[in-house]
Amino acid sequence: VYWHSHIHWSGNWGGKSNAARAALEQLYSTGELVIHHKKGARKFYDLAEKYLPRTLLAAPDPFPEDAAHQRWRMLRRIGAVGLMWNRPSDAWLGIPGLKADQRKDAFRKLMEEGKLCEVSVEGMREMLYCLAEDVFLLEEVRQERIPGGKRCELLAPLDCLLWDRRLIRELFGFDYTWEIYTPQPKRKYGFYVLPLLYGDSFAGRVEAVAGGDRCLLVKHIWLEEGVRRTKAFDTALERCFRRFAAFNGCSRTVWPQG
The missing domain is CATH 1.10.10.10 (Winged helix-like DNA-binding domain superfamily/Winged helix DNA-binding domain)
Incomplete structure (x- = not known):
């Protein structure tokens, strides 16, 4: 196998991968290498023994079976x-x-x-x-003893709660698809749409973009059927976007009209 050839590798979800990357990722997964630093999407590796205590590296496997x-x-x-x-x-x-x-x-x-x-x-x-x-x-x-009371939260598309989409449909009746890999003509909502929680249920979906002028642009809000825009909901939603804007380094938020 040539170092720069492409091979099928299970660590790349069954797709083709550069042989060098496959070897480095495999050594990383077995603990022989660590990721020293990253530049963009490029990873730089080094020997684990240079950074981890020898007692840790020599420790017996806690799961022999x-x-x-x-x-x-x-x-x-x-x-x-x-x-x-x-x-x-x-x-x-x-x-x-x-x-x-x-x-x-x-x-x-x-x-x-x-x-x-x-x-x-x-x-x-x-x-x-x-x-x-x-x-x-x-x-x-x-018992509804929820710290901070009922609030809105945005979930990342790969949040732990969303790992099993079938379970989410069964529990909440919420059918979510991350459409980042869906061709634009076939998208139902948008490129990067986040699920919106309100209290203990899914209230809808949000498409928001952080602009270069430190502005969070809320492009769309799609509410689930039966969700009402009450004063309490709007207050919780505004606080949610305020937190989300700060997280993205934005100082103001622009809402959709209407």
Whole structure:
């Protein structure tokens, strides 16, 4: 294989990759290299042993069995999403060797160990699961004891909550597609549209662009059917955009007309 030739590589989602990049990424994933710094999208690597303590590099594998490693990674994914079901899901992507049988065995074992709790959702046939340590959060939400009160938040397209789009449709009736890779004539909303949360439900979608004059331009707001523009909602939305503008280094916000 020539160093600058192109090869099919699983780390590139099955697509072709430069052989040099594939080798560097593989060494990074096994812990032999670290990313020293980046310039734009270009990564610069160096030997891990130059930056990490030898005691850490020589530490034994905490998961000598594949099944234990899979359970650990599944717990992290469930904790990140909040609630998950025992079904095939994009939330499990990247967990080596995790097929249907391994996933089911992992759920059974995690339940036996008391690390997961079952959650029944009204109107859903499928049982969901959360981390045992997060059960108190469900009770807080059920009692509407939400810090800061009801507020609006914008979610990034790859936010943990959105990893399983089918689950989001089942739970919230919200059908979201990130249309960045959709040809423009086929887009329903826009190039980079963010889901909008209000309280415990999805209220709609927002397309906003940070301009060069430190201005956040809110191009479109699409509300879900049944969402009303109340004073409380508008106040929460304004505060949300104020935070989003500051996050993007903008000092003012321009709203769509009408």
